[in-house]
Amino acid sequence: MIDIENLSKSFGSRILWSDVSFTVGRGEMLALVGPSGSGKSTLLNCLGLLDRPSAGAIRHEGKDITRFGRREIRAFRRDVLGYLFQNYALIENATVADNVKVAVKPRRSAQGEVGPTVAEALERVGLGGREKEKIHHLSGGEQQRVALARLIVKQPALVLADEPTGALDQDNAAMVVDILGEMRKAGRAVVIATHDDRVRDRCDTVFAVKESSLVSSS
Structure with a gap:
């Protein structure tokens, strides 16, 4: 690789x-x-x-x-490439869901390829049901988990x-x-x-x- x-x-x-x-x-x-x-x-x-x-x-x-x-x-x-940054690299005034959605590859979305959904990725990292929360309301550990969900979606x-x-x-x-x-x-x-x-x-x-x-x- x-x-x-x-x-x-x-x-x-x-x-x-x-x-x-x-x-x-x-x-x-x-x-x-x-x-x-x-x-x-x-x-x-x-x-x-x-x-x-x-x-x-x-x-x-x-x-x-x-x-x-x-x-x-x-x-x-x-x-x-998928990068898990030390400072999380999230959009602080955007929602949890919006931060994860940016990882969905346009080509995959256009071709209808199946991958983990935003909801599935957030559920995997223990943030299920919190899609609408703003990033700046989350703790550092929760923000890291959002960044991890973004990786899961991007594959x-x-x-x-x-x-x-x-x-x-x-x-x-x-x-x-x-x-x-x-x-x-x-x-x-x-x-x-x-x-x-x-x-x-x-x-x-x-x-x-x-x-x-x-x-x-x-």
Whole structure:
């Protein structure tokens, strides 16, 4: 699905990480771990084409996506990528339903393809019946669950999650990891930047960003 080849990122004279290489296949969940400041989120942002590496390549199905132009980047984000942001990236003055509906792919809707409905996704994350509530009335944990419902509806091939359990209690954190695990079982490739040992231990593979090393998860 995604091949990272000799990736490096620097800011001026500071090298954040270098010669990073790993592969994430379909049906695999990989954890990016490392201390604060090691560049986990920056690496995740490079995979999501929100940032550019200084050197190296990121290949999706053989194509170097780091060379994509704006139109190709938009298509990649629309058709392939699902992102679970640390700050949720929701429209605060819109309703819960409207925030989830934006993930419905226009092509799928036009062709009548069957996927999880907004109501089904909200029910799965424990927010059934709350479609009409405004986002700014929800707690942080509830907003994270709305963002998760958006992923369920979109059904992306590649899921990127930035510290998805960082602000959640134990029950909500477990639900987030369970749903990401379900996406893996459905054949999605999932990459999670995390400092949470519980998340790391649920992943198939762990990449330690600081050491630039790849190990099997226990």
